[in-house]
Amino acid sequence: MRRLDQLLSALGYCSRREAIAFVKEGRVKLGGVVVKRSDQRVDAALITVDDQPLEAPDGLLAMFHKPVGYACTHSADEGPTIYELLPSHWPDRNPAVTSVGRLDKDTSGLLLVTDIGSLVHRYTSPKSDIEKTYLVEVDRELDPALIGIFTKGDLMLRSEDKPCLPAKLEIVSTQTARLTLTEGRYHQVRRMFASQGWQVEKLHRERFGPYELGDLAEGEWQMLVPP
Known part of the structure; x- marks a missing residue:
């Protein structure tokens, strides 16, 4: 059980102060009944905002199809970012949603975004051994000898x-x-091919661990059930 204002703030709906207005306007319900106090302790599973259940109250995990040209950062200094x-x-959730398995600006494909710290650690740890699959287009004819190399x-x-x-x-x-x-x-796929004399022209990640991009459209996301 958590205080309603703390819960709404942690999930990025509003600040704790703004939660007072949400309640006064009748936008928040508990089990279908309008909540009267923003400091009331509530069960997140029973809360709705504007008649919609709370989004991922126990932690958010989503698959995102990143287009080329967007940076995996919260800083606006690097141009367009995936968070746009x-x-x-x-990004207003606490902790904020962050990308897992970052892709550079010139690479498209599957990203995971989450605010679950244990998943960030699991998927980014050097000991994770998580398979990632990329579709790679290069500047000239490929040599089958690369398979063995x-x-x-x-x-x-x-x-x-x-x-x-x-x-x-x-x-x-x-x-x-x-x-x-x-x-x-860092830029491993591009550097691997470059070491053998090939330049990567296009790079697209199709799979990250158990998750496959499939037909998810560019720029779209799909909510996942955290493991």
């Missing part, structure tokens, strides 16, 4: 002191491949 495409109240597990990247872990490469067409890896080094 997501519900405006999500990436699989072997001894590929060294510039300025790195440890080789990349084994990665699975599938050649889809002349200049397109599907790469599955378990690491998340």
Whole structure:
């Protein structure tokens, strides 16, 4: 049980002060009955705002299809950000929603966004071994020899002191491949191909762990049930 004003503030609906106005306007109900006090202790599962259940009161997890050109940051200094495409109240949650498995501006595809700290740690820990699959388009014809080079597990990247872990490469067409890896080094996919003389022209993440983008439209999100 939590105080109503604290609950609404934590979920990004309003400030604790604004919760008083929400209550006065009759916008908040408990079990279908209009709430009279903003400091009342309530069961989040029974609360509605504007006749809608509270959004993810126990923690939010969503899959997002990131378009090219958007940064995975809360800072406006880097230009357009993914949070401009997501519900405006999500960054107001406490803790705020953040992206997991960041993608650079020039990469599209699957991102997870969540405010559940344990999931952020689980999915970003170097020991997580979570598979990520990318569709990669390069600047010239692919050499099947890359399959063995990436699989072997001894590929060294510039300025790195440890080789990349084994990665699975599938050649889809002349200049397109599907790469599955378990690491998340800085610009790793682009650097892996560049180390062998190929430049990545387009990069798109299709899968992150158990989650697949499927036919989710660019710029759209889908709520998930936290594990």
